[in-house]
Amino acid sequence: MNQNLFSENPVEITTLSNGFTVATEATPNVATASLGVWVGSGSRNEQASEHGLSHLIEHMAFKGTTSRSARQVAEDIENVGGEINAATGVEYTSYAARLLGEDISVALDVIGDLLTKSVFDKQELAREKSVILQEYAAVEDTPDDLIYDVFQETAFSGQPIGRPILGRPETINSFDETAIRRFLDREYIPANMALVATGPIQHAQIVEQAERLFGHLPVHEIQPSEDGIYKGGEKRLPRDLEQANIVFGLPGLSFKHKDYYALHLFAHILGGGLTSRLWHEVRETRGLAYVIDAFHWPFSDCGIFGIGAGTSQKDLAELLDVALECAWLATENISEEEMARAKRQMKVGMLTALESPGGRIERIARQLLTWKRLIPVSEVVRKVDALTAGEVCQAGRTAISGNRTLVSIGPIDDLPALAQLATKP
Template sequence: MTVEVTRLENGLTVVTDSMPHLQTISVGVWVNTGARHEGRHQHGVSHLLEHMAFKGTERRSARAIAEEIENVGGHLNAHTAHEATAYYARVMKDDLPLAVDLLADILQNSVFEKTELERERGVVIQEIGQSLDTPDDLVFDHLLGAAFPGQPMGRTILGTVDTVKAFDRDALQTYMDERYQANGMVLAGAGAIDHAELVALGRESFSNLPQRVSNGAEPAKFKGGEHRETRELEQTHVTLAFEGPTYSDPDYYTAQIFASVLGGGMSSRLFQEVREKRGLAYSVFAYSWSFADTGILGVYAGTAPDDLAELMPVVADEMTRLGEDAREDEVARARAQMKAGLLMGLESSSSRAEQIARQYAVHGRILPIEEMIGKVDQVDAAAVRRFARRFCGSGASAPALAAVGPLNGAGGGLESYDRLAARLG
């Protein structure tokens, strides 16, 4: 594999990873803007804009966009996150010019036609309704709201029904003009790709992108707290989290290993203790999410209401015990799992394109796989113990708690926030 980077005259960065054994190419544009860059009156505009990009340009109708990519057996899609919005395609190697032309067209020439906007607004409102009916997803929205109250980082990506209804064409165009700028975008490709060809296509197709300095995101301040929502469900969905490391924190890789040892697979502590030994949950796992200036380190479980009272003390105990007795054998197993995941990701052109785009956006460079593997190998049991004391001990931030479902049950149900926080302190 050969990674190459070129910054064009207008500020657009082109990054590629050649995988010559493939017959296909994954290519996309990653925009350095997402839900956390929205003002309160713009809540959900990044996501709606992502939807509307496929709904017609000055050159193509929505149907023409779909037909042109599918005529060559390709795939075109997009997604919105808190810190980025991505538009990407996967095509046969000879169809790279078409893929780049389509991406350039939707990102520079979308018309946001009124009828299409009304229709897609309804689709997004349906998506919001679906999310509200999916408690194992909804609980994480509530967690972010509890962790970052009153902040863009704590707001949902989808927006609300009211904010989405309020967006008109001018709101979309204004946000795109403000945030979709060449110096805040990465054109990334992986697979059977020639770097010089993508550079030439990028220079030709994205020449109309503006280059400005846009306002950054409001700094995130993890405050902690709780959100409880009683619902008539079969299970209670609960997640408990602390502030975790940023992308640039030296403990970034340690956090991933910590989460893996705690709840990353069938051999993890939580799976063994909560599911295998006690039968308290079908689904239980730990996670570490990093952002530019903050992070989330936590545990999720879906459990029967009558098991809540027993479950949460077990979860709290397992989180804090890692600061005392993390073992070399379980850390070595977590390292092996993480390295395998990194190396397996190199075998997928779509995963690799997203990885190099994200790395450039976050770090300003592409991280060599040898560097990442080396940092994983540096994490030992002592590092995990130290990390656990830093993020889950008495000196850690106040935790964030979110729960959706029946909150009472045998033994008292979900105990108070203060009592749970004391267990973790």
């Protein structure tokens, strides 16, 4: 790839005395600024009794602070034309906004309020629990969403990393202000937080405001999450539906693993686009599914590889057989044409994300929280370009030789048991 196609702006980084990280990327030729605070804590950091608490806290942050009502939180951002949102993941929670560069102090002040001055009013808490329970019900009623929650829960059974982010009704209903503040005191700590901003901004001004908003937070040691251990297994949810949804899984790799990029490339070749092996054989040649893909979800200490599809009950067995055969064949031989195409696909995916301000600040925040340094795009590109077909095949062989996961939802009477699936073509 021509390295001149993507130029990285310098990123200034300052760590406050309490460990809170501030990073800025000045882009003076744009009008808008994006900023956010990332917390290196998500659903996998919850104890069993806290299942779903990270997500509830993210919702409750917008329900009023000691200086702003819930309405004022929204008005202060939207009065200057901005937008604000938050998201909860397995390993991170984020609070981010985008608005005119001249108003960045407004967004930073609001986010500072949300993270340090939320009041967690009882009535607002009751209302938000109801909203989340509706969100939970919506997922339960959407098989092609639900199946991926079930998939991860089955693959990492009995572990925090396997629990669905939304939680369960019984835990959601149990949360109170005491539980919320206990979690915040343990997880929302300066050493585990990063403020990142990009746009027509001044680093010194952002640092000064961050010091005022977050510099008072007490120093605490980061509490490590429980190790994620892929186990595999089987889960079936028979339902009266038109289509059966299935996900077949294998052990994946951490994004810190030396073979991470090789396995990611294997997923692209197997099921990453309209020219992938699974799409060509399952969808185009045999007509066994409308959509089929392969994916690799990496985490900080483990990962999971999967193949997902929806099909009719009568085609379930054949689809699985064909998909497994495609996977095995891909571990034996990958052409240079496939390698070149998959490498290009990976680069385009990465660079597309980095062409949006939100994508850039998220990348910076995650790298600082995980690696304590920024990883240049050129370093990633070099690693991808250096991969050989043999290394990618070997990564696929290692995955497909591991424990298997099979989850299914819908009319699944004809689905063979996990133990009956062929271990080799």
